[in-house]
Amino acid sequence: MPTSASSAPSSPTAAAAPAAAPRGASAGVTEPPGIDAWRSFLTAHARITRRLDDELQAAHGLSLAEYDALLQVATTPGRRIRMNVLAERVILSRSGITRLVDRLEAQGCLERIACETDARGQEALLTPIGLERLRAAARTHLEGVHRYFLDRLDEAELAALDASLGRVASPLADGRTTHEGCPPAAS
Amino acid sequence: MPTSASSAPSSPTAAAAPAAAPRGASAGVTEPPGIDAWRSFLTAHARITRRLDDELQAAHGLSLAEYDALLQVATTPGRRIRMNVLAERVILSRSGITRLVDRLEAQGCLERIACETDARGQEALLTPIGLERLRAAARTHLEGVHRYFLDRLDEAELAALDASLGRVASPLADGRTTHEGCPPAAS
DNA sequence: GGGAGATCGTTGAGTTGTCAACGATCCGGC
DNA sequence: GCCGGATCGTTGACAACTCAACGATCTCCC
Numbered sequence: 210m211p212t213s214a215s216s217a218p219s220s221p222t223a224a225a226a227p228a229a230a231p232r233g234a235s236a237g238v239t240e241p242p243g244i245d246a247w248r249s250f251l252t253a254h255a256r257i258t259r260r261l262d263d264e265l266q267a268a269h270g271l272s273l274a275e276y277d278a279l280l281q282v283a284t285t286p287g288r289r290i291r292m293n294v295l296a297e298r299v300i301l302s303r304s305g306i307t308r309l310v311d312r313l314e315a316q317g318c319l320e321r322i323a324c325e326t327d328a329r330g331q332e333a334l335l336t337p338i339g340l341e342r343l344r345a346a347a348r349t350h351l352e353g354v355h356r357y358f359l360d361r362l363d364e365a366e367l368a369a370l371d372a373s374l375g376r377v378a379s380p381l382a383d384g385r386t387t388h389e390g391c392p393p394a395a396s
Numbered sequence: 397m398p399t400s401a402s403s404a405p406s407s408p409t410a411a412a413a414p415a416a417a418p419r420g421a422s423a424g425v426t427e428p429p430g431i432d433a434w435r436s437f438l439t440a441h442a443r444i445t446r447r448l449d450d451e452l453q454a455a456h457g458l459s460l461a462e463y464d465a466l467l468q469v470a471t472t473p474g475r476r477i478r479m480n481v482l483a484e485r486v487i488l489s490r491s492g493i494t495r496l497v498d499r500l501e502a503q504g505c506l507e508r509i510a511c512e513t514d515a516r517g518q519e520a521l522l523t524p525i526g527l528e529r530l531r532a533a534a535r536t537h538l539e540g541v542h543r544y545f546l547d548r549l550d551e552a553e554l555a556a557l558d559a560s561l562g563r564v565a566s567p568l569a570d571g572r573t574t575h576e577g578c579p580p581a582a583s
Numbered sequence: 584g585g586g587a588g589a590t591c592g593t594t595g596a597g598t599t600g601t602c603a604a605c606g607a608t609c610c611g612g613c
Numbered sequence: 614g615c616c617g618g619a620t621c622g623t624t625g626a627c628a629a630c631t632c633a634a635c636g637a638t639c640t641c642c643c
Binding site for chain 2: 243244245246247249250251252253254255256257258259260300354357358359361362364366367368369370371373374375376377378380381382
Binding site for chain 3: 614615616617618619620621622623624625626627628629630631632633634635636637638639640641642643
């Protein structure tokens with residue numbers, strides 16, 4: 210899912226949007242107000258993450274997902290984490306995590322160890338190489354996050370963003386099944 | 397790129413974050429303030445789009461990317477659009493668009509026609525089937541966008557989001573090459 | 584304590600995207 | 614008019630994810 214912007218056409222008010230989709234439209238579909246925010250959200254995400262991923266890849270041979278996984282391991286007490294938990298944090302399926310850890314293990318950044326308290330479990334353990342790799346990559350990554358995101362917003366905006374998006378994300382915590390615990394609207 | 401959240405560890409202030417990553421951390425990396433907004437941004441995107449994609453797929457057998465492509469065609473005057481432009485709007489590589497249009501064409505939603513003014517060019521043309529498909533899907537999709545996004549934010553928040561994220565996205569308009577026209581910070 | 588059912592991580596198969604390279608066509612300078 | 618370089622859409626090869634199914638293990642209730 211590449212995830213661009215746009216959701217449905219509306220009023221013929223082609224306004225800002227410097228180089229992307231038309232903000233107004235013309236098909237046989239109607240759209241709600243506020244949808245512009247949704248589009249900006251999608252567009253911003255697609256553009257920024259692509260940029261960050263490219264830069265990280267070019268400078269350190271690490272994808273954003275790999276970086277994130279290393280970070281999650283590094284910031285967990287003991288620098289090891291159940292595959293399980295890692296999957297949820299990085300927002301990947303369990304099989305996705307298996308393969309991602311495979312890759313990082315092959316590069317020497319992570320090690321797999323058996324979980325002491327659960328014989329089914331595996332833990333990913335950060336190696337010194339992995340930590341060094343993460344440290345180096347963090348510089349590049351944070352620089353990018355600043356350049357493309359943080360530096361363009363003032364403190365109030367960042368706080369507002371955090372509040373709004375945090376509120377929007379929290380009810381969707383798990384996501385295993387398609388939509389169970391969430392009443393469609395008011396029913 | 398699965399794109400979860402998080403960027404770097406920081407102060408040991410594990411606060412909100414209902415079911416995901418720790419907001420404070422403990423590795424050998426330092427992090428800037430405001431990074432919480434960045435994390436919320438990533439988390440919200442990952443969770444919402446996954447949900448929307450699942451629902452759209454279940455109800456109409458359409459991925460979010462396919463939906464978006466249909467919408468882009470539908471909202472372009474003449475209901476046809478150059479592959480080129482479509483790629484940019486949906487934020488996909490040109491080969492990605494070739495394949496996506498292949499799929500939609502196979503389903504009868506789109507048709508490929510030669511461009512009249514440029515013999516190299518192809519245009520994707522929306523078929524009646526495609527329009528009907530889009531209309532049906534739009535209901536599901538918009539309902540989801542409301543449920544997971546719009547309805548959780550008031551008007552002021554939406555406006556703020558649009559302004560902030562729009563400003564953040566615009567400088568990254570094209571994105572073909574990795575980072576050419578953007579001074580690293582202040583140099 | 585024993586068995587049914589849930590959960591763990593991995594695997595095979597399939598999907599959807601990318602990059603590099605291609606032939607075809609367009610365009611600007613000579 | 615024509616030729617060199619850009620741009621168009623497609624293709625082959627590959628990368629990274631998903632789902633479904635698996636054996637192993639845990640957990641809870643009888």
